[in-house]
Amino acid sequence: MLRTRIAGVGHYVPENVVTNNDLxxxxxxxxxxxxxxxxxxxxxWVATDSEDTTSSMGTAAARKAIADxxxxxSDIDFIIFATLSPDYYFPGPGVQVQEQLGLDTIGALDVRNxxxxxxxxxxxxxxxxxxxxxxxxLLIGSELHSGGLDKTTRGRGVSVIFGDGAGAVVLSAxxxxxxxxxxxxxxSEGKHAKELALLGPATSxxxxxxxxENDPEDLSYYPYxxxxxxxxHAVTRFQEVIHEALAEAGKSPxxxxxxxxxxxxxxxxxxxxxxxxxxxxxxxNNIMKYGNTTAASIPIALSEAKAEGKxxxxxxxxxxxxxxxxxxxxxxxxx
Ligand code: ACO
Numbered sequence: 001m002l003r004t005r006i007a008g009v010g011h012y013v014p015e016n017v018v019t020n021n022d023l024x025x026x027x028x029x030x031x032x033x034x035x036x037x038x039x040x041x042x043x044x045w046v047a048t049d050s051e052d053t054t055s056s057m058g059t060a061a062a063r064k065a066i067a068d069x070x071x072x073x074s075d076i077d078f079i080i081f082a083t084l085s086p087d088y089y090f091p092g093p094g095v096q097v098q099e100q101l102g103l104d105t106i107g108a109l110d111v112r113n114x115x116x117x118x119x120x121x122x123x124x125x126x127x128x129x130x131x132x133x134x135x136x137x138l139l140i141g142s143e144l145h146s147g148g149l150d151k152t153t154r155g156r157g158v159s160v161i162f163g164d165g166a167g168a169v170v171l172s173a174x175x176x177x178x179x180x181x182x183x184x185x186x187x188s189e190g191k192h193a194k195e196l197a198l199l200g201p202a203t204s205x206x207x208x209x210x211x212x213e214n215d216p217e218d219l220s221y222y223p224y225x226x227x228x229x230x231x232x233h234a235v236t237r238f239q240e241v242i243h244e245a246l247a248e249a250g251k252s253p254x255x256x257x258x259x260x261x262x263x264x265x266x267x268x269x270x271x272x273x274x275x276x277x278x279x280x281x282x283x284x285n286n287i288m289k290y291g292n293t294t295a296a297s298i299p300i301a302l303s304e305a306k307a308e309g310k311x312x313x314x315x316x317x318x319x320x321x322x323x324x325x326x327x328x329x330x331x332x333x334x335x
Contacts, residue, residue: 003180004129007172010064011303012057013165016047028153034160039266043163043291045146053087055096057166058142065168073101078134079108082117082141082295115262115323117295122331123184125171135173141295142166150222158225163291167299182249185241186329195226196324234322238272241330242320249332255316262321263287263297311335
């Protein structure tokens with residue numbers, strides 16, 4: 001039986017480090033507030049004179065993942081790109097990666113599931129590989145948030161949290177027993193769509209109406225997040241969806257060698273860790289360095305965890321995410 005294994009991982013983050021103290025110079029905030037509420041110490045924001053874009057960062061991460069898998073770009077037969085911050089409104093960045101890597105005219109799919117985008121993409125790739133349709137799928141999560149944040153005191157509840165960066169994996173078919181993705185679980189609840197959203201120019205809000213309104217205080221251009229409300233849902237849904245995956249695979253929390261939760265808030269990760277009775281060494285966090293990089297957070301964390309020797313051959317890895325939509329999901333992988 002065909003299964004999907006993670007054959008290679010890689011990540012890319014822009015050079016420009018923005019500390020909490022840097023932010024306190026441009027808005028009313030403090031290192032103390034940000035660290036206490038979120039665990040974040042610094043994040044990467046693409047410098048204004050940099051040529052980094054969501055697609056180029058995704059391509060940089062992809063090159064590393066392909067090399068890590070011992071493959072050539074030409075071995076890739078499908079691209080999946082997850083982001084909420086594409087270079088263009090359309091087309092999505094999947095096709096840009098196809099061009100930037102100089103690939104043949106292979107298919108490229110864009111996933112719009114925000115913080116759960118990587119887990120959703122993983123599940124889609126798993127189905128394609130298990131059916132034998134593709135052998136090597138490139139899955140990328142990349143975000144350039146910093147260009148679209150309200151970096152004034154007005155937007156501090158959102159802007160201090162988000163960072164830029166990209167992560168990628170190569171997913172390959174294997175017949176090796178006991179290897180690969182055991183299960184993926186996906187959910188959504190659209191009634192909370194506006195609790196974490198960017199409602200600006202869209203087909204539900206025409207540009208000429210916005211121009212007529214011409215309101216300098218129009219906040220719909222910036223992401224909105226009802227932080228407390230999202231936090232409460234996140235801590236519940238994370239646990240539910242991890243238990244759902246464990247139950248389907250006939251595993252229990254003690255079987256998990258490493259949990260990589262989407263890096264939304266260190267307090268959320270710590271709460272889940274405590275509720276699930278996992279040791280601190282069983283949960284990987286790097287939000288301190290990068291903030292919340294949305295679709296990129298899990299692959300960046302996975303790439304760092306592997307480089308640090310924290311994910312080893314045969315380990316049971318659990319990935320879980322929750323975010324805008326709301327959407328959430330989990331994956332169990334025998335590494
Ligand atoms: N610096 C200083 N003060 C601030 C800042 C800041 N950066 N931001 C907000 N405050 C103030 C607020 O104005 C408020 O002041 P007030 O009491 O005088 O009104 C006070 O701090 C408390 O604000 P809250 O929003 O209640 O703070 P909270 O403890 O909820 O923390 C946070 C906010 C960090 C956003 C938290 O709610 C959270 O992490 N939520 C979940 C985020 C998440 O999981 N998102 C999902 C993934 S993201 C995606 O899908 C795109």
